[in-house]
Amino acid sequence: MTLTRNTPLTDLPGVGPQRAKKLEKLGLRTLGDALEHLPQRYEDRRERHALRDAPEGRPCCVAAMVAETPRVSYVRRGLSLVKVKAVDGADTVYVTFFNQDYIREAVRRGESYVFYGTVERQGNLFYMTNPAFEREGAERFTGRILPVYPLTAGISNNLLAGITRRAVDECLDGLPEALPAQVRKEHRLCQTQFARKSIHWPASFEELALARRRLVFEELFVLTCGLAQLKDRRGQSAGRVLPGAAEDFAALLPFAPTGAQRRAMEDIAADLGSGRAMNRLVQGDVGSGKTAVAAFGAWAAAKNGAQCALMAPTELLAEQHARTMEALLAPAGVRTALLTGSVKGKERKALLAALAAGEIDLVVGTHALFSQGVEYHDLGLVIADEQHRFGVAQRSALAEKGGSGAEAAPPHILVMSATPIPRTLALIIYGDLDVSVIDELPPGRTPVTTLLVGEDKRARMYGFVRRQAGEGRQVYIVCPAVEENGGGGWEETPGMDLKAVTAYAKELRERVFPDLRVGLVHGRLKARDKEEVMTAFHRGELDVLVSTTVVEVGVDVPNASLMIIENAERFGLSQLHQLRGRVGRGEHQSWCVLVTASRSETARERLRALCATNDGFQIAEEDLRLRGPGDFFGKRQHGLPQLKVADFAADLELLKEARAAAEALVAADPDLKKPAHRLLKKRVLQLFDENAELFN
Numbered sequence: 001m002t003l004t005r006n007t008p009l010t011d012l013p014g015v016g017p018q019r020a021k022k023l024e025k026l027g028l029r030t031l032g033d034a035l036e037h038l039p040q041r042y043e044d045r046r047e048r049h050a051l052r053d054a055p056e057g058r059p060c061c062v063a064a065m066v067a068e069t070p071r072v073s074y075v076r077r078g079l080s081l082v083k084v085k086a087v088d089g090a091d092t093v094y095v096t097f098f099n100q101d102y103i104r105e106a107v108r109r110g111e112s113y114v115f116y117g118t119v120e121r122q123g124n125l126f127y128m129t130n131p132a133f134e135r136e137g138a139e140r141f142t143g144r145i146l147p148v149y150p151l152t153a154g155i156s157n158n159l160l161a162g163i164t165r166r167a168v169d170e171c172l173d174g175l176p177e178a179l180p181a182q183v184r185k186e187h188r189l190c191q192t193q194f195a196r197k198s199i200h201w202p203a204s205f206e207e208l209a210l211a212r213r214r215l216v217f218e219e220l221f222v223l224t225c226g227l228a229q230l231k232d233r234r235g236q237s238a239g240r241v242l243p244g245a246a247e248d249f250a251a252l253l254p255f256a257p258t259g260a261q262r263r264a265m266e267d268i269a270a271d272l273g274s275g276r277a278m279n280r281l282v283q284g285d286v287g288s289g290k291t292a293v294a295a296f297g298a299w300a301a302a303k304n305g306a307q308c309a310l311m312a313p314t315e316l317l318a319e320q321h322a323r324t325m326e327a328l329l330a331p332a333g334v335r336t337a338l339l340t341g342s343v344k345g346k347e348r349k350a351l352l353a354a355l356a357a358g359e360i361d362l363v364v365g366t367h368a369l370f371s372q373g374v375e376y377h378d379l380g381l382v383i384a385d386e387q388h389r390f391g392v393a394q395r396s397a398l399a400e401k402g403g404s405g406a407e408a409a410p411p412h413i414l415v416m417s418a419t420p421i422p423r424t425l426a427l428i429i430y431g432d433l434d435v436s437v438i439d440e441l442p443p444g445r446t447p448v449t450t451l452l453v454g455e456d457k458r459a460r461m462y463g464f465v466r467r468q469a470g471e472g473r474q475v476y477i478v479c480p481a482v483e484e485n486g487g488g489g490w491e492e493t494p495g496m497d498l499k500a501v502t503a504y505a506k507e508l509r510e511r512v513f514p515d516l517r518v519g520l521v522h523g524r525l526k527a528r529d530k531e532e533v534m535t536a537f538h539r540g541e542l543d544v545l546v547s548t549t550v551v552e553v554g555v556d557v558p559n560a561s562l563m564i565i566e567n568a569e570r571f572g573l574s575q576l577h578q579l580r581g582r583v584g585r586g587e588h589q590s591w592c593v594l595v596t597a598s599r600s601e602t603a604r605e606r607l608r609a610l611c612a613t614n615d616g617f618q619i620a621e622e623d624l625r626l627r628g629p630g631d632f633f634g635k636r637q638h639g640l641p642q643l644k645v646a647d648f649a650a651d652l653e654l655l656k657e658a659r660a661a662a663e664a665l666v667a668a669d670p671d672l673k674k675p676a677h678r679l680l681k682k683r684v685l686q687l688f689d690e691n692a693e694l695f696n
């Protein structure tokens with residue numbers, strides 16, 4: 001039988017309908033699929049020793065002849081042993097298998113086998129427990145580096161390894177090479193066939209490293225080629241001209257903008273005046289003053305008769321932004337409105353009508369801003385705030401909302417992010433955007449002091465809360481709780497249920513701080529109630545605000561000076577940093593207290609890292625290193641395709657290299673029209689196709 005990459009796995013011996021179903025669970029239907037199914041680790045089974053020379057405490061292969069018919073004994077219900085006695089020259093090894101009765105039939109007296117496992121020695125006797133084994137002379141899984149695959153119930157590693165062995169032996173001819181020869185040469189990358197073979201069945205770890213490097217590069221290269229093309233295309237798409245001078249706007253602000261804020265505004269002014277569509281990311285740590293920069297954009301749009309939509313991740317934040325924008329921009333004649341999911345009925349109807357008629361210049365809201373039925377008169381600018389989970393797709397969807405009849409140009413897009421994304425990663429996630437960085441905090445800030453405390457300090461901590469309140473300051477107490485995802489999407493932080501948070505707030509209110517004004521806000525509250533509590537806190541009518549992570553992003557109450565985080569070990573570092581950013585926003589010395597009862601040294605280590613620095617970038621890098629990109633961003637929320645081989649955290653250097661190569665290539669051949677780029681183009685299109693919801 002000739003096998004090809006299209007051969008269904010059911011054509012292979014040993015794969016019946018039952019197994020085929022299970023294999024399908026792993027996404028495997030054909031041999032080609034199996035080639036794409038990468039090992040998660042490798043077992044070095046190359047070393048073979050005589051029993052008496054076997055290394056101590058680590059596995060190796062030994063060859064021995066079975067000397068007696070294996071014996072089964074039943075120790076107790078659910079536990080059986082098969083004992084096999086085998087000899088290697090003058091030495092004897094007793095091999096024990098637990099709960100593998102079939103071995104009695106599988107192993108024959110008088111036959112030689114290779115066993116792979118750890119040899120234990122007691123005097124002159126040798127023992128092995130549950131080794132892998134196969135007949136000597138026909139080794140397939142021993143004597144080499146064995147790939148260990150992600151599995152599913154009912155599928156053994158040997159079965160999968162057998163499949164990939166055949167696939168690499170018989171189906172690699174004519175495997176298309178997507179990397180242009182020039183790129184391969186320049187970046188010293190091995191050929192695709194070699195890489196595919198060696199990622200499964202490497203002859204050495206050097207070979208494996210070569211293979212992996214090539215596959216990682218390829219994956220990142222295809223992705224970044226796609227992003228570079230996207231950026232290139234966007235860069236050429238016409239944008240309407242919305243002139244406005246940063247200095248004219250600065251006169252409206254109640255403070256002098258920092259140099260970094262001014263530079264970001266000038267970048268935006270240049271984009272808006274360029275005649276091309278703006279696609280810009282403004283990155284700045286929490287408290288760096290991104291809101292004022294966003295306001296500049298809204299102001300410039302309104303000044304030119306275009307509308308602006310400002311999208312926030314939560315209703316809470318949208319409400320706050322609406323207030324801030326109104327205060328800043330009303331004097332300049334900008335008409336601001338708030339549109340969230342909880343604006344309903346008549347009110348909503350009137351608002352939508354006004355929006356469609358162009359009677360509103362700036363509309364602030366959640367994702368509801370782009371739901372069906374929302375029509376703009378003339379949308380010129382879309383601003384997405386605190387959307388570090390806001391991927392390429394969402395941005396593209398927004399672009400389509402604009403371009404009202406007469407003006408075909410898509411709206412300008414401005415994304416604001418409190419970073420905590422390591423720089424290199426941002427290059428990828430926002431690979432199709434231009435970037436302005438606000439790397440300077442407004443003057444007069446004293447850095448937040450962060451402390452790690454255990455339960456034994458709780459009474460003292462409450463005393464501290466009372467002292468702060470006595471001085472007129474305000475306090476946040478954040479509890480981890482499972483929040484409903486209202487579509488705006490904050491992450492779930494496993495922790496107390498809402499009942500427990502409510503009970504905790506009650507206890508604080510009634511027993512601990514009967515003399516203080518204690519409020520509670522969480523994601524399940526009705527929007528109106530939520531707003532009421534937040535407004536009260538804003539106005540200084542509450543001393544203590546107990547909350548779930550709804551205050552994580554963007555909430556701005558400069559009088560708050562103390563942030564207490566309960567069960568701090570439950571949060572990611574970047575999330576803690578975000579929470580901490582809620583204080584230290586005014587002139588007062590501020591504190592962040594991380595409360596943990598955790599005894600785990602790793603957990604405490606992590607939290608100490610946060611106490612040691614206020615630098616969001618550094619924390620993001622640390623977070624990424626500790627948790628890996630999956631957890632760092634939440635499930636696919638970064639809006640990028642799932643990577644198969646590459647690991648954002650571990651492969652940063654290669655990422656930079658691939659990205660530079662991709663940009664050079666796309667600059668020279670924007671449409672990938674050259675014959676040498678034909679396959680690459682196909683791969684990019686395929687990637688976009690498979691992730692149609694992300695790109696376009």
Ligand code: ADP
Pocket residue numbers: 255256257258261284285286287288289290291292418442443554556558585
């Ligand atoms: P973020 O970048 O986290 O969104 P904000 O825009 O909410 O930060 O700004 C944080 C606080 O700093 C706000 O209270 C804001 O009014 C204030 N602020 C912003 N820029 C300046 C400035 N240049 N000088 C003084 N205060 C500023």
Ligand code: MG
Pocket residue numbers: 290291385386554
């Ligand atoms: Mg903000």
